Amino acid sequence: MPKSLGKIRPHLTQDEQLLFEMSSPGKKGYQLPELDVPAVDAAAALGAGNVRAGIEDFPEVSEVEVIRHFTRLSTWNYGIDLGLFPLGSCTMKYNPRINEAVARTEGLAWAHPYQPEELSQGAMEIAAVLEQHLGEIFGMDAVTLQPAAGAHGEYTGIMLVRAYLAAQGNPRKKVLVPDSAHGTNPATASIAGYEVETLKSNEQGMVDPAVLAAAVNEDVAALMVTNPNTVGVFEENIVQIAGILHEKGAQIYMDGANLNALVGLARPGDFGVDVLHSNLHKTFSTPHGGGGPGAGAVGVKKHLEPFLPVPRLKRIGEMWSWDYDRPQSIGRVRAFYGNFGVLVRALAYMQAHGGPGLKNATIDALLNANYIRARLEEHYQIAYNAKSMHECVFSDERQEKQGVRTGDIAKRLIDYGFHPYTVSFPMIVHGALMIEPTETEPKQELDAFCDAMIAIAKEIEANPELVKTAPHMTRTSRVDEVTAARKPRVRWTR
Amino acid sequence: MLDACGLNSLEDLYNHLPEAALLDRPLEIPAGLSEFEIADYFKQQGARNANGYASFLGAGVYSHYRPVLCDVVVSRGEFLTSYTPYQAEFAQGTLTSIFEFQTMLCQLTGMEVANASMYDGSTAVPEAAMMSSRINGRHRFLAARNLHPEYREVLATAARNAQMQVEEFGYDAKTGRIDMDSLVAKLDGTVSCVIVQSPNFFGVIEDLEAVAAEAKKHGALLVAVFTEAVSLGLLEPPKAADIVVGELQSFAISPSYGGPFAGVMATKEKYMRQIPGRLVGETKDHDGNRAFCLTLSTREQHIRREKATSNICTNQALIALMATVFMSVYGKQGLRELAEQNLAKAHYLADGLERPFSGPFFNEFVATPKGGTPEAANAGLLKKKIIGGLPLGRWYPELKGSMLLCATEMNQRADLDAVKEALR
Numbered sequence: 001m002p003k004s005l006g007k008i009r010p011h012l013t014q015d016e017q018l019l020f021e022m023s024s025p026g027k028k029g030y031q032l033p034e035l036d037v038p039a040v041d042a043a044a045a046l047g048a049g050n051v052r053a054g055i056e057d058f059p060e061v062s063e064v065e066v067i068r069h070f071t072r073l074s075t076w077n078y079g080i081d082l083g084l085f086p087l088g089s090c091t092m093k094y095n096p097r098i099n100e101a102v103a104r105t106e107g108l109a110w111a112h113p114y115q116p117e118e119l120s121q122g123a124m125e126i127a128a129v130l131e132q133h134l135g136e137i138f139g140m141d142a143v144t145l146q147p148a149a150g151a152h153g154e155y156t157g158i159m160l161v162r163a164y165l166a167a168q169g170n171p172r173k174k175v176l177v178p179d180s181a182h183g184t185n186p187a188t189a190s191i192a193g194y195e196v197e198t199l200k201s202n203e204q205g206m207v208d209p210a211v212l213a214a215a216v217n218e219d220v221a222a223l224m225v226t227n228p229n230t231v232g233v234f235e236e237n238i239v240q241i242a243g244i245l246h247e248k249g250a251q252i253y254m255d256g257a258n259l260n261a262l263v264g265l266a267r268p269g270d271f272g273v274d275v276l277h278s279n280l281h282k283t284f285s286t287p288h289g290g291g292g293p294g295a296g297a298v299g300v301k302k303h304l305e306p307f308l309p310v311p312r313l314k315r316i317g318e319m320w321s322w323d324y325d326r327p328q329s330i331g332r333v334r335a336f337y338g339n340f341g342v343l344v345r346a347l348a349y350m351q352a353h354g355g356p357g358l359k360n361a362t363i364d365a366l367l368n369a370n371y372i373r374a375r376l377e378e379h380y381q382i383a384y385n386a387k388s389m390h391e392c393v394f395s396d397e398r399q400e401k402q403g404v405r406t407g408d409i410a411k412r413l414i415d416y417g418f419h420p421y422t423v424s425f426p427m428i429v430h431g432a433l434m435i436e437p438t439e440t441e442p443k444q445e446l447d448a449f450c451d452a453m454i455a456i457a458k459e460i461e462a463n464p465e466l467v468k469t470a471p472h473m474t475r476t477s478r479v480d481e482v483t484a485a486r487k488p489r490v491r492w493t494r
Numbered sequence: 495m496l497d498a499c500g501l502n503s504l505e506d507l508y509n510h511l512p513e514a515a516l517l518d519r520p521l522e523i524p525a526g527l528s529e530f531e532i533a534d535y536f537k538q539q540g541a542r543n544a545n546g547y548a549s550f551l552g553a554g555v556y557s558h559y560r561p562v563l564c565d566v567v568v569s570r571g572e573f574l575t576s577y578t579p580y581q582a583e584f585a586q587g588t589l590t591s592i593f594e595f596q597t598m599l600c601q602l603t604g605m606e607v608a609n610a611s612m613y614d615g616s617t618a619v620p621e622a623a624m625m626s627s628r629i630n631g632r633h634r635f636l637a638a639r640n641l642h643p644e645y646r647e648v649l650a651t652a653a654r655n656a657q658m659q660v661e662e663f664g665y666d667a668k669t670g671r672i673d674m675d676s677l678v679a680k681l682d683g684t685v686s687c688v689i690v691q692s693p694n695f696f697g698v699i700e701d702l703e704a705v706a707a708e709a710k711k712h713g714a715l716l717v718a719v720f721t722e723a724v725s726l727g728l729l730e731p732p733k734a735a736d737i738v739v740g741e742l743q744s745f746a747i748s749p750s751y752g753g754p755f756a757g758v759m760a761t762k763e764k765y766m767r768q769i770p771g772r773l774v775g776e777t778k779d780h781d782g783n784r785a786f787c788l789t790l791s792t793r794e795q796h797i798r799r800e801k802a803t804s805n806i807c808t809n810q811a812l813i814a815l816m817a818t819v820f821m822s823v824y825g826k827q828g829l830r831e832l833a834e835q836n837l838a839k840a841h842y843l844a845d846g847l848e849r850p851f852s853g854p855f856f857n858e859f860v861a862t863p864k865g866g867t868p869e870a871a872n873a874g875l876l877k878k879k880i881i882g883g884l885p886l887g888r889w890y891p892e893l894k895g896s897m898l899l900c901a902t903e904m905n906q907r908a909d910l911d912a913v914k915e916a917l918r
Contacts, residue, residue: 019594019822030561030828035835036907037842042728042834045841046854050699052730058601058826066563066822070591070815074572077587081571095575098529103750104565107540112551113752114884115544116876122542123751136522148613148753151795151805159655187795187805191624193655196800239514264521265508271515289568289812290588291578291610291772293754309651331651335554335616335644336752344536351535354526366507370499387510414584419577425796443495469780471583477780479582484777484789488766490607491597492776 005473006452008417013475016072019059020492029063078419084445088391088422088434089230091260091282099345108344113336117321124320128313130347138276139269140299145338146309150257151184153277153296158192159330160275160300161222161251163307172221178207180231180426185224185255194221201428205231205384209240216248226255230426231384232391242272259283261390264359275300284346295342309333364439365390368446372435375450379457383429396431402464406431409456412470416452548909549881552858552900554642554721556744559904561823564746564816573815582787588811589786592774595818603738604731605760610772611814612757615721615741616645620652621770621804622717622739623687628768632686633657638672640665640694642721643889670698670851681712691719697858698851706734725856727833737761746820747813756810756817767793770804832903839901843910847917850896858900863917868897871916878912
């Protein structure tokens with residue numbers, strides 16, 4: 001193994017057993033206070049049949065073993081704190097630590113959702129201010145913070161469309177989804193009870209107004225469109241697209257996964273969108289945490305407002321109150337009021353930037369993506385010539401001639417110390433490399449990334465095998481995912 | 495950078511957008527604040543909430559001590575700022591911890607497969623119903639009336655939009671357990687699953703084996719729900735269930751005004767391919783070392799699109815990690831001792847109070863204040879900086895004179911005594 005590659009030098013990490021393997025009877029890492037009430041005999045109080053024997057094979061480890069275990073595991077991971085994380089559509093921007101600090105404020109972190117409203121005014125105020133800011137950013141009349149994640153926001157949005165159309169007399173049958181869409185879009189439409197019809201994108205990777213017009217009829221409830229779309233291009237016909245749908249009484253739903261390209265520049269509500277969701281863990285910097293928690297705020301135009309999930313915030317005099325009396329509401333989509341701790345972080349992010357700062361962040365995101373595109377275009381085939389917004393999408397068609405695919409390039413990129421871009425998505429691009437740097441990357445990091453990508457392109461010319469068998473520098477070499485799926489082993493057993 | 499892009503100005507980055515789409519004014523959001531000002535703002539808002547109160551609220555959100563290590567681990571940037579572990583070679587930390595999480599959830603629930611977590615307990619319920627429907631092709635669901643009311647509302651919302659028919663069955667007014675006759679009367683060969691919470695919303699422990707036996711007679715599945723995970727340290731696991739869903743908030747996740755939490759979804763091995771959400775599996779790397787990766791992803795939306803088992807594309811990884819650290823710190827002995835302390839506190843509190851239900855309870859129970867309403871009793875307690883129980887009339891008109899009380903290891907004897915006095 002070479003001692004260095006680009007900016008990478010290997011460092012020591014340790015093997016680590018699973019908790020169950022390091023466990024031994026009697027070891028413990030906790031200390032409870034002395035019980036200040038009489039002990040209760042569980043079998044007598046609950047009936048012997050309701051009381052379990054010990055939890056078989058549950059860990060028994062000491063405190064120092066716990067901290068070492070998880071610290072060692074953490075060193076096998078990669079995160080934004082370690083470097084560029086250019087996953088397209090995922091918006092892996094820096095997660096400011098002030099957000100973490102304020103979410104742990106005593107009166108917020110320990111607020112019980114059923115404590116009296118007069119003792120919850122601070123939490124309710126935070127939610128109200130966030131709803132207002134998001135409404136302003138979206139160009140929408142009302143916002144719900146209840147959905148727990150992006151896909152959950154989509155689901156909420158499509159249920160709103162259904163409830164609105166049903167109130168008009170006909171919920172309709174179909175939802176149109178472009179072939180470039182995230183997989184969650186068709187999955188959402190399907191679990192919300194709609195048939196999915198796929199729309200073929202045009203040669204620019206955009207929704208084709210003619211194809212759309214031919215598909216829209218009285219059976220169509222909505223189009224689910226991502227804008228900028230998944231090839232990182234602004235749907236230039238969006239106003240016309242909205243017109244085509246509205247003319248036939250259909251709604252336009254926007255997947256706000258790529259809202260980071262628009263904040264302060266353009267507002268979905270102004271270009272015709274009826275309902276959208278925004279992933280607060282993308283655009284508004286709350287941490288991804290290895291796959292959640294997120295939050296999926298949904299914004300709507302006035303005509304959809306009566307259908308929003310209960311409860312809604314209501315101002316009564318000087319006080320905030322929860323309003324449950326919403327007869328047209330679709331109902332609850334989640335217990336309580338949403339992922340409040342995530343909402344706190346998103347508001348802190350908005351406050352740090354302020355209105356002008358949010359717009360500057362958007363422009364920086366566009367500049368960083370276009371800079372990467374400009375530097376890599378000579379070495380990789382850009383998927384579409386249309387102007388890139390916050391991300392750029394290449395195809396592996398040049399590298400494929402050497403037998404190297406996008407997935408291989410991604411693994412080699414790990415050797416250079418970068419998390420891979422999004423691999424093989426969108427599906428309309430042959431072997432896609434979808435790259436989104438976000439605004440928080442300094443030029444030095446962008447250059448190091450581009451240098452690595454260019455070095456890999458050259459390696460593919462000289463020695464494709466090197467790339468096809470990557471990664472070589474990591475403690476874990478290429479993982480056998482096929483066997484994992486063929487003989488699933490999803491828990492530890494003795 | 496603009497030169498490298500062949501652009502003259504920053505406006506060139508976006509002036510190709512249609513004019514009708516461009517915002518022609520600044521956002522109406524105040525100018526940026528310093529870190530100090532942001533911290534101060536949230537401190538002020540926090541101060542407007544309850545501070546320094548003892549609380550006896552449970553009902554799906556519980557106050558338990560959070561071992562310091564939980565925050566220490568989840569604050570590590572390698573966990574906090576990583577993504578869903580698609581690139582296994584670069585995410586073994588997250589993947590290994592999820593594998594441990596899945597294993598511990600199996601050990602706790604008596605199931606054979608647990609996924610990497612769900613959004614929360616409430617949203618896991620309709621996911622379980624849809625899973626049951628995929629298993630037996632039926633679309634009628636029976637939910638207990640003593641299932642958490644907000645969980646029932648979430649299920650009802652989902653049902654309205656899908657091909658799902660949800661019916662509720664009652665509870666026994668004496669025991670607080672489900673009314674078996676009411677269930678049996680509705681059970682037939684069209685029922686996909688029966689959904690029962692234990693301990694239920696009233697805190698009463700259900701006889702899940704009896705429910706499973708009745709369901710089985712008609713080929714229906716049993717979905718067992720829990721909201722208080724600490725109970726699993728002491729209570730017999732819901733082994734009779736086909737699918738177990740629940741809420742992990744009790745495992746070191748702060749109440750945080752209702753979220754973010756983490757849901758659980760566990761089942762038997764034979765139903766593994768019908769489970770929604772992320773699953774981590776064990777495998778080897780090219781050099782033969784043990785390694786972990788996301789697996790069975792052909793169930794999922796990014797591959798199957800409209801034919802996926804669910805539209806879910808995340809779990810609650812960081813929250814699940816917090817719970818994993820919690821389970822590691824307490825371990826086999828500690829979780830039991832913690833549960834025993836909860837049992838002792840709640841039973842001490844209940845002793846001498848008027849309780850409408852006779853069924854066995856863990857750390858929550860329903861009590862009826864003598865000579866006054868729950869609201870009046872709570873108002874008196876608030877003056878002593880105690881938040882009392884949850885009045886039940888909002889969801890159960892027949893119980894409008896009663897409240898749901900919860901006691902955990904966090905409640906001290908003096909406060910327990912104050913509540914007893916206020917209710918007697």
